Amino acid sequence: MKIEIEQDLFENEAKLAAANAELMKKRGLMALNLMGTPGAGKTSIIKSTARLLKVPMAVIEGDPASSIDTDLLKSAGIPAYQINTEGVCHLDATMVADALNHFEIAPRTLLFIENVGNLICTASYPLGEMIRVVVVGASEGDDKPFKYPDIFQTAHVVILNKTDLQSAVNFNLKRFYEGINSLKPKLPVFEISCKTGAGLENWVNWLAVQVAVYWAE
Amino acid sequence: MHELALTEKMFKIILDEAKAHQAKQVMKVTIAVGELSGIVERSVEAYFRLLAKDTIAEQATLEFNRIKARLFCIQCQKEFTKDSRDFTCPDCGNLARLTDTGQQCLVESIEVDNE
Numbered sequence A: 001m002k003i004e005i006e007q008d009l010f011e012n013e014a015k016l017a018a019a020n021a022e023l024m025k026k027r028g029l030m031a032l033n034l035m036g037t038p039g040a041g042k043t044s045i046i047k048s049t050a051r052l053l054k055v056p057m058a059v060i061e062g063d064p065a066s067s068i069d070t071d072l073l074k075s076a077g078i079p080a081y082q083i084n085t086e087g088v089c090h091l092d093a094t095m096v097a098d099a100l101n102h103f104e105i106a107p108r109t110l111l112f113i114e115n116v117g118n119l120i121c122t123a124s125y126p127l128g129e130m131i132r133v134v135v136v137g138a139s140e141g142d143d144k145p146f147k148y149p150d151i152f153q154t155a156h157v158v159i160l161n162k163t164d165l166q167s168a169v170n171f172n173l174k175r176f177y178e179g180i181n182s183l184k185p186k187l188p189v190f191e192i193s194c195k196t197g198a199g200l201e202n203w204v205n206w207l208a209v210q211v212a213v214y215w216a217e
Numbered sequence B: 001m002h003e004l005a006l007t008e009k010m011f012k013i014i015l016d017e018a019k020a021h022q023a024k025q026v027m028k029v030t031i032a033v034g035e036l037s038g039i040v041e042r043s044v045e046a047y048f049r050l051l052a053k054d055t056i057a058e059q060a061t062l063e064f065n066r067i068k069a070r071l072f073c074i075q076c077q078k079e080f081t082k083d084s085r086d087f088t089c090p091d092c093g094n095l096a097r098l099t100d101t102g103q104q105c106l107v108e109s110i111e112v113d114n115e
Helices: A009-026 A042-052 A069-076 A093-102 A149-153 A173-183 A202-214 B003-020 B043-053
Strands: A002-008 A029-036 A057-063 A080-084 A109-114 A131-137 A157-159 A189-191 B027-036 B061-067 B072-073 B078-081 B105-113
Touching: A002 A009, A009 A029, A009 A080, A009 A093, A009 B105, A029 A042, A029 A202, A042 A057, A042 A069, A042 A109, A042 A157, A042 A189, A042 A202, A042 B072, A080 A173, A080 B072, A093 B061, A149 A173, A189 A202, A189 B043, A189 B078, B003 B027, B003 B043, B003 B105, B027 B043
Parallel strands: A029 A109, A029 A131, A057 A080, A057 A109, A131 A157, A157 A189, B027 B061
Antiparallel strands: A002 B105, B027 B105, B072 B078
């Protein structure tokens, strides 16, 4: 006997993510999915943002192993919850739902979900976030939009970090923007350096507007 | 890339369906994989064998149908099937966008034995 199923696995993930979105809305949380390669500066961006943005923040942290990032965040006074994926290359909606169950977060908190460092797999798994942020470090090269188109075209905002290294690593800013613009014209890009603090204010101001709009609804 | 996580989810769907139809054995599973989904068939096969051991799906054969990717060029406002290895539009040479076609991973059907 043949049984037709026709079930798309990613469609199912979208449903689970929608349930998370609903739950977070009820709890008054606004979530960002922070994606990027390992070492792009995702945790540094969270710490820098927390210093400048006067909004309660919390972090769900995804890593294959260790609690290095949660320890860093907690010592900076930011509540954080660690998910260890034990080798899995991305967070998924089920893992985030489980974290939300265990992690007590006050209403009206901006929740950063720091994904596993990866530009491929993370793009395929929605978590229920409001904003999808892609972080690129200048030291990784200007060709990222050409090599990983999926993650850029599903992003709401791109952060180019480590701009202080641009000339040292021959980062071609024009080429980077050419890639992004052909995939998603008008995608906001913030050029920052967590090390020098350059450009952070623009990013934080943009984020403050998104937060205000979300909580006004 | 993340075949283990995917195959586990796939396997659950397959077993749930088979049990819902009182199947004694799953003979065949047909899976459709988009060419840009990044899913490696031989990894799915390998994980499936591990998961299926000592279950009613142990003897099942896996068949993969590949779905060709469609790309969309914003500049030309044109969709095309991706044949080459790159993502550039054949007309204008700009980087084209991915569409949903080619990124799917579906469990299409299963064949079961109720005897």
